[in-house]
Amino acid sequence: MDERTRQFVVSAFQNYYSTADIKLPPDFTSREWGFIEFTSGQDTFMKRHRAFGSEGELHDYLRGIGPAHAYYSVAYYEYPGAPKMKEKNWLKADLIFDIDSDHLPGGINSYADMLEKGKRETLKLLEFLMDDFGFREEQVHAVFSGGRGYHFHISEESVLSLGSAERREIVDYVSSKGLNLEKIFSKKDISGDAGAESAKMSVFPSEDEGGWGGRINRYLISYLSSIAKDEDAVKILSGFKGIGKTTAEKLVDTFKDESRVAALKKGKMDALGGIKKDILMTIVNQGVEQMAACVDEPVTADIKRLIRLPGSLHGKSGMKVTALSIDELETFEPLNDAVVFGDKSVKIKVIKPFAVQMKGKDLMVEEGIQEVPEYAAIYLMCRGVAEYGR
Amino acid sequence: MDEKDFALYPYISGASAHVKSLGMSLDRLVTSRAMESARIRGKERVMQAIEGELFKPSLSASDEQKILLELLSYPFSRILVSSIDDSFLTRRYCLAEAVASYKLLKTSDLDFLEEFASDFSVYPDRSDTGFKLHFTSYIRMASSLKAIEWKLVNRKLHHGNVNVSKEEFSRLLQELIKERVEHNLPMPVNEELVESCEPYLVEIQELLEERKSTFGDSEFESVETDLFPPCITHAIANTQAGVNLAHSMRFAMTAFLITIGMTVDDIMNLFTASPDFDIEKARYQIEHIAGSSGTHYKPPSCSTMQTYGNCYAPDEMCKKISHPLNYYSRKVWFRKRDAQKAAGNTVPDKSQKNDS
Numbered sequence: 001m002d003e004r005t006r007q008f009v010v011s012a013f014q015n016y017y018s019t020a021d022i023k024l025p026p027d028f029t030s031r032e033w034g035f036i037e038f039t040s041g042q043d044t045f046m047k048r049h050r051a052f053g054s055e056g057e058l059h060d061y062l063r064g065i066g067p068a069h070a071y072y073s074v075a076y077y078e079y080p081g082a083p084k085m086k087e088k089n090w091l092k093a094d095l096i097f098d099i100d101s102d103h104l105p106g107g108i109n110s111y112a113d114m115l116e117k118g119k120r121e122t123l124k125l126l127e128f129l130m131d132d133f134g135f136r137e138e139q140v141h142a143v144f145s146g147g148r149g150y151h152f153h154i155s156e157e158s159v160l161s162l163g164s165a166e167r168r169e170i171v172d173y174v175s176s177k178g179l180n181l182e183k184i185f186s187k188k189d190i191s192g193d194a195g196a197e198s199a200k201m202s203v204f205p206s207e208d209e210g211g212w213g214g215r216i217n218r219y220l221i222s223y224l225s226s227i228a229k230d231e232d233a234v235k236i237l238s239g240f241k242g243i244g245k246t247t248a249e250k251l252v253d254t255f256k257d258e259s260r261v262a263a264l265k266k267g268k269m270d271a272l273g274g275i276k277k278d279i280l281m282t283i284v285n286q287g288v289e290q291m292a293a294c295v296d297e298p299v300t301a302d303i304k305r306l307i308r309l310p311g312s313l314h315g316k317s318g319m320k321v322t323a324l325s326i327d328e329l330e331t332f333e334p335l336n337d338a339v340v341f342g343d344k345s346v347k348i349k350v351i352k353p354f355a356v357q358m359k360g361k362d363l364m365v366e367e368g369i370q371e372v373p374e375y376a377a378i379y380l381m382c383r384g385v386a387e388y389g390r
Numbered sequence: 391m392d393e394k395d396f397a398l399y400p401y402i403s404g405a406s407a408h409v410k411s412l413g414m415s416l417d418r419l420v421t422s423r424a425m426e427s428a429r430i431r432g433k434e435r436v437m438q439a440i441e442g443e444l445f446k447p448s449l450s451a452s453d454e455q456k457i458l459l460e461l462l463s464y465p466f467s468r469i470l471v472s473s474i475d476d477s478f479l480t481r482r483y484c485l486a487e488a489v490a491s492y493k494l495l496k497t498s499d500l501d502f503l504e505e506f507a508s509d510f511s512v513y514p515d516r517s518d519t520g521f522k523l524h525f526t527s528y529i530r531m532a533s534s535l536k537a538i539e540w541k542l543v544n545r546k547l548h549h550g551n552v553n554v555s556k557e558e559f560s561r562l563l564q565e566l567i568k569e570r571v572e573h574n575l576p577m578p579v580n581e582e583l584v585e586s587c588e589p590y591l592v593e594i595q596e597l598l599e600e601r602k603s604t605f606g607d608s609e610f611e612s613v614e615t616d617l618f619p620p621c622i623t624h625a626i627a628n629t630q631a632g633v634n635l636a637h638s639m640r641f642a643m644t645a646f647l648i649t650i651g652m653t654v655d656d657i658m659n660l661f662t663a664s665p666d667f668d669i670e671k672a673r674y675q676i677e678h679i680a681g682s683s684g685t686h687y688k689p690p691s692c693s694t695m696q697t698y699g700n701c702y703a704p705d706e707m708c709k710k711i712s713h714p715l716n717y718y719s720r721k722v723w724f725r726k727r728d729a730q731k732a733a734g735n736t737v738p739d740k741s742q743k744n745d746s
Contacts, residue, residue: 133525134550158526166529173543178638180544182693210548 003040005381005388010038012378013066013313016340022059022311023323025072025094026155029053032073032080032088034306037065038315046071048306051081068315068382071306074153076160085304092160095167096307097125097174098299100149112357114148115334122150125293126326128174129154132211137326144334146314146321149296151307164301171300176292179212181284185269185277206267212288219287220280221255221264228255240282250275313340318378336360339375346377348386391505394449397457399491400464401570402509409461419466420586428459432466433590439486440479440597446490472576473584473591477670479598480575481677488568496560503559510566520555528552531562536641536679537687538694617725619717621695622646624702629661638690638698644679645689646714654680689714 001009025031034048048071052058062070073080074096078089101118122142129135129152141153162170172178185204205213207221227233228251237248254260254272263271272280299305308314310323319338335358348370355364356379363376365386372380380386396405419425438444449457471483495503500516507514512531514521525547532540545552554562584591618626625635625643635643647657654676661672679687691713695701711717 131549132547134548158524162526162529163533165533166526169529169533169542170525172541173547176543178538178541178543178698180538180541180694181697182691183539183544210546210551210553212543213546214548 001038001040001381001384002387005386006038006040008388009318009378009381010066012318012341012374013038013068013315014063016313017059017062017066020062020311022062022309024055024058025153025309027076028055028058028072030076030078030080030091032075032077032306033058034071034073035061035065035067036069036315038068044068046306049081049083051079062312067312070309070312072309073304074302074307075304090304093303095154095156095159095162095170096300096305097152097171098145098149098296099125099151099294100296102148104294110357112335118149119329119332121294122152122329124291125152125174125295126329128293132173133170140326141310142324142326142329143308143310144320144322144324144332144338145308146312146319146338147317150329153307162303164303167303168297168301171295171297174293175295175297176212176288179288181281181288184213184216184284185280204264204267204269207265209267215291216284216287217265217267219291220283221261223283223287224251224255225261228252240279242282243279247275247279251279314382316382318375318382339379341373341375341378343373343375345371346374347371347389348377348380349389350380350386352385354380354383354385392451393454393457393461394451395502397449397460398446398494399506399567400461401487401567402506404509405461405464409465412458414462416465416469416583419462420469420583425462425466428462429466429590431459431463432470433594435463435467435487436470436479436483436594437597439483440594440601442486444486444490446494468575468577469579469583470587470590470594472579473587474594474598475576476598478602478673479594480572481674484568484571484575485677487571488564491567492560492564495563496557498560500556503556503563507559507563510563510570512563512566514554514559515551517553519553521559522551522553523559525550525552528554528562531565534565535561536637536675538638538690614722614725617718617721618646619708619714620703620705621701622714625700626660636698636700639700640675641679641687642690642695642698642700642714644676645687646718648676648680649689649715650718 029052031051032048033050033052034046035050036044036046046069052061073093075088075093076091078091080088082088099118099121101114101121104114104117104121126140126142129140130137135154135156139154139156141155143151143153145151205211205217207214207217209217227236230236233252234245234248237243237251238245243251250273254264254275260271269277308321310321312321313319314321318341319334320340322332322334322338324332335356339359350365350367350370353364353366355362356376357363358376358379359373363372365372365380377386377388381388391399391402391404393408396402396408399405419428435444447456447460449460467483471480495506498506500520503521504514512523512527514523514527516522525542528545529542532542538544542552615623615626621639622643625639628635629640629643644657647660648654652660654673657676658673681687690698692701692708692711695714707717707720711720
């Protein structure tokens with residue numbers, strides 16, 4: 001960005017910060033702060049190891065500098081402003097999850113599409129955090145990053161002292177890493193009566209069993225029951241590797257039979273009749289892939305990481321890093337709800353053609369000078385595809 | 391907890407307070423003639439640890455003298471370990487203390503386990519099958535355990551809680567005990583103190599050297615590295631090149647090598663080529679997997695290897711097996727057969743094939 005553009009954007013950010021109501025993280029005086037300023041050159045570097053003793057001090061700083069990016073540490077330190085990490089004396093850290101829509105599997109068509117996929121992934125993660133980990137809705141603070149993803153912040157006492165390896169266990173859990181599927185279907189020895197040979201009973205987790213076992217039961221049964229109702233059920237099932245027409249028909253019969261489905265829900269594998277477990281494994285694998293939440297592991301494991309300040313602006317989009325309640329998360333539309341700048345017309349020089357949907361409008365700009373609403377102007381300048389003025 | 395429990399679990403916070411209340415000074419413990427049997431038991435603790443298993447006496451509440459002796463032997467054994475200040479010994483000693491406690495704990499009743507755990511700030515709830523732990527307590531204890539069954543992802547986590555059996559809970563406590571015993575060990579000891587302990591140190595040092603040299607005396611020749619499955623060969627090559635392995639792969643490789651008969655030192659020799667090799671850490675990990683903690687870990691099957699993304703370049707033989715160990719044992723069998731054919735002997739009986 002050139003110098004005139006930089007001045008324009010900085011002043012718009014300063015303006016935003018002069019009225020913005022920013023809710024600070026718990027115990028904000030124990031946090032390290034870091035900022036990246038807008039520059040007209042290529043060099044960006046972070047000013048970090050800062051600490052603030054009062055809310056006013058921090059607000060003054062934001063208003064005064066209008067930084068491109070504002071971060072605080074997930075860690076709480078005894079001396080957050082100490083210039084060396086070793087001297088800060090780490091006390092504890094919030095538990096953070098980062099879902100970066102950029103890294104999700106599957107193709108992505110547009111920015112809006114990417115954000116939507118990220119949101120769906122976020123809701124998956126939320127289910128794990130509430131059902132499995134037992135957090136309540138109000139304990140999980142969702143944040144739209146202002147860029148490509150979503151963050152969750154948890155500041156509950158019980159998690160604050162967890163170390164990196166322990167936090168990695170949590171990520172592995174939600175992403176299914178290390179899940180031992182062999183154990184899901186197992187054979188249990190039942191000792192027979194005196195003299196009788198011991199028998200093996202096939203065991204499968206019941207639907208109300210905790211952890212991945214119960215999840216897999218619920219997935220398998222709901223997936224197969226719904227397919228069984230489909231006219232093309234046999235055809236769909238035959239599409240799976242290892243499932244032939246006969247097996248597909250058997251599966252359809254089984255999952256149409258309510259009493260057998262009820263037995264399967266309780267984990268009674270025998271209700272499957274002659275269907276081999278290898279065949280179900282194909283579907284189980286698909287289910288695990290779909291249920292797993294794709295979380296950026298290094299972010300959660302890093303107990304000293306700097307994370308974006310909710311309420312601040314993201315310097316690569318000009319959008320607001322938006323704190324969301326769980327209800328808000330479901331209906332949140334980033335390209336509308338995280339846009340903070342107005343409609344006032346601004347003249348810009350577009351460097352390369354660009355298309356984006358904002359505030360419900362399709363915005364397509366061609367190279368050259370044109371006028372666009374301020375929110376779009378700032379977005380394009382932040383993205384580096386336009387400069388201010390002629 | 392009573393004095394007997396302090397004697398059996400001498401690292402419990404109440405135990406050191408109790409020792410203090412007896413008016414026992416370090417000086418008296420080391421020099422007083424009345425303390426000699428405590429010192430002898432202290433030496434025995436360390437010797438047993440080197441040999442692999444530390445045995446706890448059975449104590450009844452009336453054995454006041456025996457209880458006192460057992461209790462005071464613990465601080466003395468710490469002095470001995472600190473005086474020798476050998477990292478192998480320190481590790482082995484801490485592990486042996488923790489394993490001995492585990493063996494005792496798993497036979498204790500639930501009330502006692504609950505009280506014991508509270509000394510480590512672990513507060514489980516009861517469940518039908520044992521205990522219910524908040525996941526944060528669970529991963530604090532289990533994240534250092536490498537076997538896949540301990541991973542949180544393989545536990546029935548429900549509304550924030552994980553169920554563990556009494557035995558599992560005791561095994562988890564073993565990790566906390568080891569941490570506690572390791573704390574401040576070796577502690578600073580002055581020359582004078584070391585000198586007074588000299589009579590007890592000689593035998594320990596002899597046994598330690600002997601143990602270390604046995605570890606070094608390996609059967610490496612009988613292990614045929616060129617018959618390893620591709621996943622293991624790849625991991626060894628990576629380690630030697632200084633590439634960091636994923637935890638799961640390091641575990642799989644080490645467990646494999648140990649199961650086929652390599653000793654800890656053999657494995658260390660295989661790896662020390664790598665430039666950023668952390669000998670201490672590696673030895674600890676290898677010993678842990680080798681089972682000095684009481685559990686002998688088996689290497690994971692092919693499907694687990696695949697789950698972790700550790701299956702590498704499977705070849706023709708891989709199609710016929712479902713476990714990396716079977717790859718090796720088949721190859722060994724074929725090689726023996728070929729060798730005997732070449733020598734004009736008859737084919738060995740297939741039943742001799744070591745199909746583990």
